[in-house]
Every structure is written in structure tokens, then in C-alpha cells.
Amino acid sequence: TSHQPLDADSITLISFFLEHQKKIPNATGELTQLLTSIQTAAKTISSAVRRAGIIKLFGTSGTTNVQGEEVKKLDVLANELFINLLKSSYTVSIMVSEENETVIEVDKERQGKYMVAFDPLDGSSNIDCLVSIGSIFAIFKKPDNSVPTVKDALMSGRNVVAAGYVLYGSATMMVISTGDGVHGFMLDPTIGEFILTEHNLKIPKRGNIYSINEGYTHQWDEAIKEYVQNKKDPSKGKTYNARYVGSMVADIHRTIKYGGIFLYPATTASPKGKLRLLYECVPMAYIVSNAGGSASNGKIPILDIQPTNIHERTPIFLGSIEDVEEIVDIIKKQC
Numbered sequence: 001t002s003h004q005p006l007d008a009d010s011i012t013l014i015s016f017f018l019e020h021q022k023k024i025p026n027a028t029g030e031l032t033q034l035l036t037s038i039q040t041a042a043k044t045i046s047s048a049v050r051r052a053g054i055i056k057l058f059g060t061s062g063t064t065n066v067q068g069e070e071v072k073k074l075d076v077l078a079n080e081l082f083i084n085l086l087k088s089s090y091t092v093s094i095m096v097s098e099e100n101e102t103v104i105e106v107d108k109e110r111q112g113k114y115m116v117a118f119d120p121l122d123g124s125s126n127i128d129c130l131v132s133i134g135s136i137f138a139i140f141k142k143p144d145n146s147v148p149t150v151k152d153a154l155m156s157g158r159n160v161v162a163a164g165y166v167l168y169g170s171a172t173m174m175v176i177s178t179g180d181g182v183h184g185f186m187l188d189p190t191i192g193e194f195i196l197t198e199h200n201l202k203i204p205k206r207g208n209i210y211s212i213n214e215g216y217t218h219q220w221d222e223a224i225k226e227y228v229q230n231k232k233d234p235s236k237g238k239t240y241n242a243r244y245v246g247s248m249v250a251d252i253h254r255t256i257k258y259g260g261i262f263l264y265p266a267t268t269a270s271p272k273g274k275l276r277l278l279y280e281c282v283p284m285a286y287i288v289s290n291a292g293g294s295a296s297n298g299k300i301p302i303l304d305i306q307p308t309n310i311h312e313r314t315p316i317f318l319g320s321i322e323d324v325e326e327i328v329d330i331i332k333k334q335c
């Protein structure tokens, strides 16, 4: 209960990464500095999400984003927080945001060696009805260590040095990987700190949940139809449960915790799928892969895709290693 004394040994997000940084020879502390800014953005967005109905942040702000969708007021606030806090961290040169059509450049005097791609508030359809939403980010570094330029915004997932997401669910949790395991930090609202609660998250090798928007069945390729049909047919093995929040962060956090598969395939209306490579699929693929799962576009790992456009989309199949293998095999068989 809230009357329970606080644990004097709890590990905060920043103390965890300071310790991690000490283990890396020649580490400058810049990544920890960057993560500090991201956690401040996350705390502020979490507070805004929790109070949005009271401080009148719900509803549309009357503008549309680069994808032609209505932008909610909370999205605008979350985007401004990410941009301003990353700029003032002195660690980033360029940014890609779902909400900005072009790459965001940081002033020369505040530039650092990283590129950050982010979706400041994902799950827009769930904002006004109080269902879970999230933030997603990936931090990239050029292999040659020089400061990235605008044309370097198009880096593949193999250049990611850290990625994570923040889930504004029944509690707020930040899940991060710097390539050395996946770790979850729960926001303790009584002290305003992210506390390590999930050390070294591992996704089960196989799950029993499939997560896809089945309303689009008529728009899927035969392989997707066959796979999903199999999961409901007892003659084809153990049947699966269906779960679909419609917020990528919530659907993927559940997939990591319980196992199973999340699918957003190509549809006739969106032939490249809906989800964006740089700031939705790559960070999630990085996290899931570091937790022992996998993520594919049906042909190659998401992390191997070389982007050609900052807002490009990709089909995605992500989750427990054996579940992803199964769908990829069906896709290959039908090609």
C-alpha cells in the first residue's frame, strides 16, 4: 500500500544506465544524458495523459499531420516536449518525428552525435476513450562516429544504439534496451522516478495470443488469411486467443510479457502496411529482438531494411520467435 515504506535499495532508470555506462570503455555519458531528457519527456507526457480530461487536452486541435490525420492536442504537446528536451540535451543533431514532415535539425551549438527517431504519442484513436497509448523512440549513431547530417536520417536498424517505448497504461512504464538486455522501469508517481521493476525481460519462445486488426481480413493476402484461420481451427493445433488494443505499444508490451504474435500486414488499402519503419517498427523490432524474439516484414528482419524515406511504412510480424517463424514460412511458401 502507499503506507509501505519506500525501498531504500530501489534502482532508478538513471542510476541503472550510469552503472551500465561505467562498464563501457571510453563512454562519454552522452547516451545517459540523452536518456535523461527522454525520461523527462516521458514523465511530463504521462502527467499530461493522466490529467488531459481535466486540463482540456482532449479533442482535436484542428490541424492535420503529415499523414493527413487529425492531430490531437496531446499529440502536439508530446511532440513539442520531445523536440525541446532532445534539443536541450546537447546530444542530438537530427530528429525524425511522426508529427513533422521533414527532418528536424538542431542548432549547430547544441549538436551531438546522435539521431533520434520518435513517435511522441502513438495510438491516437485511443486517446479520448482512456485506453492505453504510448511513446516510441530509437537512437541511432553513425558507424564512423562523426556527427550525423540530414542525409544520415535514413539509417537501418543495425545502427540503433538504444531504443525504447513508454506505455501510459494502468501504470506508466518505460522499457529500454541499449543492446544489453531489455529492462522495464515503472513510474512511481509518488516520487516521480522510474524504478527498475523488470530486469532482463525475455519473451517466451512461443505464445498463444495473436494480435491483428481482423476487420481487414478481406484485404489480406492469402498467407495472412491462412495463418489467422489456422489459429482458430482446432484441427490445425492449439487455438490461440485474440487480443488487439489498437495501440502498438500496448499490444507489443503484452506480446513481450505473455508471448505470441503481433501482425500489421499489407492490406489492399495500405499495400506497404500502416506502421512506420523508423519510429514505430525499428524501435519495437530492436526491443523484441533483444528480448529473444524476432521481427520481420515477411521476407527479411525489420532491422535489416534500408529506409529510403523517413516516413516509409512496412508490414510487420513481431513477437515470439517460433510464432514469427511460422507466419514467415507460410508467406515464403505462397510466394
Ligand code: AHM
Binding pocket: 069, 098, 121, 122, 123, 124, 125, 213, 246, 247, 248, 249, 251, 274
Ligand atoms: P497512429 O500513429 O495514428 O496512432 O497509428 C498507429 C497505431 C498503432 O499504435 C496501432 O498498432 C495501429 O495504429 C492500429 O491501426 P488500425 O486501427 O488500422 O488497426
Ligand code: MG
Binding pocket: 098, 119, 121, 122, 123, 280
Ligand atoms: Mg504512430
